[in-house]
Amino acid sequence: MADKLFVAHAPHMHKTESIAGIMWRVNLALIPSGLVALFIFGPAALWVMASGVLAAVGTEAFIQKARGQKVTVSDGSAFMTGLLVAYNLPAHCPIWVAAAGSIFAIAIAKQAFGGLGRNIFNPALAGRAFLVAAWPKYMTTFTKPFVYDAVTQATPLSLIKEGKASGMVDLGLSYWDLFIGNRGGSLGEVCILALLLGGVYLLCRGIITWHTPVSFIATVAVFMWAFGSPEGLFRGDALFQILSGGLVLGAVFMATDYVTSPVTKKGQVIFGICCGLLTGVIRRWGGYPEGVCYSILVMNAAAPLIDRFVQKRRYGVA
Amino acid sequence: MVRIEEHKHLTENKPIEQAVLPARVVIPLLQHLGKTLDRVLVKPQDHVRRGECLATSDKGVFAPVHASISGTVSQIADFPHPVSGFCRAIEIEGDGKDEALDTMKPRTSDEVARLTAAELRAIVFESGIVGLGGATFPAHIKLAPAKPIEDFIVNGAECEPYLTADNRLLIEKSREIVDGIKLVARIIQPKNISIAIENNKPQAIRCMREAVKSLGWRVVVLKTAYPQGGEKQVIKSCLRREVPSGKLPFDIGVLVHNVGTVVAIAEAVYLRKPLYERVMTVSGACLENPKNLLVRLGTLVEDLLKQCGPMTREPKRIIMGGPMMGIAQFTPQTPVIKGTSGILALDEAEEKEQEESFCVRCGACVENCPIGLNPGLIALAIAKGRLDLAESYGIMDCIECGLCAYVCPGRRHIVQAIKAAKLKIRKQQNK
Structure with a gap:
């Protein structure tokens, strides 16, 4: 017996949770939105998702091999990045655009910084930002839901930005349409119901907490209610703002990214509020109709700063 | 603070039992927080009785040790020690009579x-x-x-x-x-x-x-x-x-x-009874009959495991103390000492060894640290060799409970790194 004993420092037991387990659960939580996208936009959505995921996983494996590291694509994090890149794209964009976004996300935004846990910016959002800068045409041509063909339709937010509509009545949409995804938009962002389903699952499994998503969404709601309408203060449509664009997708799945958000709960609330303010400012006065992506990216850069100044109170320190 | 798996049902309703009188005990000269005892009062071949003082010191922080059985001192040498690898200890071969000192009479x-x-x-x-x-x-x-x-x-x-x-x-x-x-x-x-x-x-x-x-x-x-x-x-x-x-x-x-x-x-x-025995829990998935035992100090771990057997599985690790802060033993021939609150015979299922992965900043260690530290950040500072940063993050307040490493999904050796760094910092301070 004696020569076979295993000796290590305490603790000698662990919680069973692993990083791969967490990542795959997030992927699982993303599945409802993907399925709904197939239903809304047809098979084109599937090719975009497949291309995004394959490119992300392939790029990660290639770079890790080339650098002589252990290939860790089975941990589900590259898969998640690829899927999120695809969710941020119009369903009928060329599949090479999805691949290019995923390659940028993994190669530049993640691996160039040192890989999992070392990146400053959310890789999927960095990929999206890259695509918007490189091929704006493909990134802003959205398709009409339930047609399964490349019939274009602008998103509600861009219609409002361009002054072609001023509210729900002009858009010819109901809140229910927005809630179930009957509108133009990126393939993974349109169905709020499916996103919330995934979000509730993540909350119940303790993978995310309410702090970031709730503070983010609530801030956008309050801000747009107060300043969102050109007709004056406190006349904006808060519910419309919550349900349109990529707010729920961003608040639930991207702003909660462990690596690029603050570690303390207090810090996460500050992070969420700042994301919300930036989103509101961009939506109302910025050059883009939607501001979720850029507000999260900007706040990613501020996360270390938040961690520096927002810490838990230490025991026995006045 | 967090609720963790307890495993207490194994023994919580089992009354304390007197362990079998050991045939031989090993009494280390270091069983307290402080310096090793330097004044040994017995020599080989001396006959000792239960309760007799074996070693003490003259000054400093220490507590004397006593014979836990009656018998003959066979040798004074280095023996395996549950905490510090090896330590000078007094070995007593028991005579089976378990005679107590005459002075051990109750006070009215x-x-x-x-x-x-x-x-x-x-x-x-x-x-x-x-x-x-x-x-x-x-x-x-x-x-x-x-x-x-x-x-x-x-x-x-x-x-x-x-x-x-x-x-x-x-x-x-x-x-x-x-x-x-x-x-x-x-x-x-x-x-x-x-x-x-x-x-x-x-x-x-x-x-x-x-x-x-x-x-x-x-x-x-x-x-x-x-x-x-x-x-x-x-x-x-x-x-x-x-x-x-x-x-x-x-x-x-x-x-x-x-x-x-x-x-x-x-x-x-x-x-009038000196500290020569204590109650401890002998438990773990490898033992058929886990127990709470009143054990004579110096009894070897293997003797105690035998009393709680038979083994259902070959133990992969033996822990002295609890699973969160206890110490893994390299041999079952270590003696139990005053600080031994339990002995655990664990198999692989209770501790799957996994490779350490990167910190993904999930914040689980921060959320659960009972002292309000950021253990992950401290571990990163240590890895960079920045003990000064670690100190400013409050490393010396760490109570080494091990919760950070317990909850870490990346199986990072956070508390382990912190313990080693604290020793280093103390050494630097003492210079």
């Missing part, structure tokens, strides 16, 4: 009533009593605080998984605990007395409530959470006060003793 209650505080303290010192919760700090030193003590807390939280020895003491020895508390109270004159017990020990809570009914002491029921039984945590939970960073409990007028220590003090005073 009149005799006890006449003892002064100084005499009581001297008895605690001569009996070699140390903190039995695991810290093993000599008890007589804590009984001579430099400042008056307002609150005396008897710590029966026992938050480590598997361990149930304190639980059984609270149930079976509540009278001795009350006697011990009264003695400690005579020495330090506290204003308030609290007995802290986690709410996963309902029977212990009932027994202690019954025992202290007319005494005006508080039985404080604590939420079950690890590390509730840590000295700093138990003080905060009982009194809503915190020990300032870098200070000791007595600085805020608080004294904490483990229930086992209090029982040992009662037995030393009433029975």
Whole structure:
């Protein structure tokens, strides 16, 4: 017996949770939105998702091999990045655009910084930002839901930005349409119901907490209610703002990214509020109709700063 | 703080049993927090009886050790030690008679009533009593605080998984605990007395409530959470006060003793019995019959495992203490010492070794650290060789409970790195 004993420092037991387990659960939580996208936009959505995921996983494996590291694509994090890149794209964009976004996300935004846990910016959002800068045409041509063909339709937010509509009545949409995804938009962002389903699952499994998503969404709601309408203060449509664009997708799945958000709960609330303010400012006065992506990216850069100044109170320190 | 798997059901309802008298014991000269004993009072071939003082010292922080069986001193040499690898120890071959010293006769209650505080303290010192919760700090030193003590807390939280020895003491020895508390109270004159017990020990809570009914002491029921039984945590939970960073409990007028220590003090005073045996839990998935045993100090781990067998599986690791803070043994031939609160025989299923991965900043360690540190950040500073940064992040306040490494999904060796870095920092400071 004696020569076979295993000796290590305490603790000698662990919680069973692993990083791969967490990542795959997030992927699982993303599945409802993907399925709904197939239903809304047809098979084109599937090719975009497949291309995004394959490119992300392939790029990660290639770079890790080339650098002589252990290939860790089975941990589900590259898969998640690829899927999120695809969710941020119009369903009928060329599949090479999805691949290019995923390659940028993994190669530049993640691996160039040192890989999992070392990146400053959310890789999927960095990929999206890259695509918007490189091929704006493909990134802003959205398709009409339930047609399964490349019939274009602008998103509600861009219609409002361009002054072609001023509210729900002009858009010819109901809140229910927005809630179930009957509108133009990126393939993974349109169905709020499916996103919330995934979000509730993540909350119940303790993978995310309410702090970031709730503070983010609530801030956008309050801000747009107060300043969102050109007709004056406190006349904006808060519910419309919550349900349109990529707010729920961003608040639930991207702003909660462990690596690029603050570690303390207090810090996460500050992070969420700042994301919300930036989103509101961009939506109302910025050059883009939607501001979720850029507000999260900007706040990613501020996360270390938040961690520096927002810490838990230490025991026995006045 | 967080609730973790307890595994206490294995032994929590099993009454304390007297372990089989060992044929041979190994008594290490270091069984306390302090310096190794340098004055050995016996030599090979000497005959000793149970209770006889074997080794002591002249000055410094120490507690003497005593023979736990009667027999012959066979050698004084280096033996495996549960904490420090190897240590000088006295080996006794038992004669099977288990003769006690003649002086070990109970004191009458009149005799006890006449003892002064100084005499009581001297008895605690001569009996070699140390903190039995695991810290093993000599008890007589804590009984001579430099400042008056307002609150005396008897710590029966026992938050480590598997361990149930304190639980059984609270149930079976509540009278001795009350006697011990009264003695400690005579020495330090506290204003308030609290007995802290986690709410996963309902029977212990009932027994202690019954025992202290007319005494005006508080039985404080604590939420079950690890590390509730840590000295700093138990003080905060009982009194809503915190020990300032870098200070000791007595600085805020608080004294904490483990229930086992209090029982040992009662037995030393009433029975003239030095600390040569203690209650410990012998448990783990590899043992068919896990037990709470009253064990003679110096008994070898393998002898105790045999008594709780047969083995259902070959143990992959043997832990002395609890699974969160205990020490993995490299051989089953280590002797149990004063600080041994349990012995665990664990198989792989209880501890899957996994490769350490990168920190993904999930914040689980931050969320759960009972001291409010950012353990992940401290570990990163250590990895960069920046001990100065680690210090500014509060590394020296770490109580080494191990919760950060327990909850880390990346299986990062956070508390392990912190322990090593603390040793380094202390060494630098002592230079």
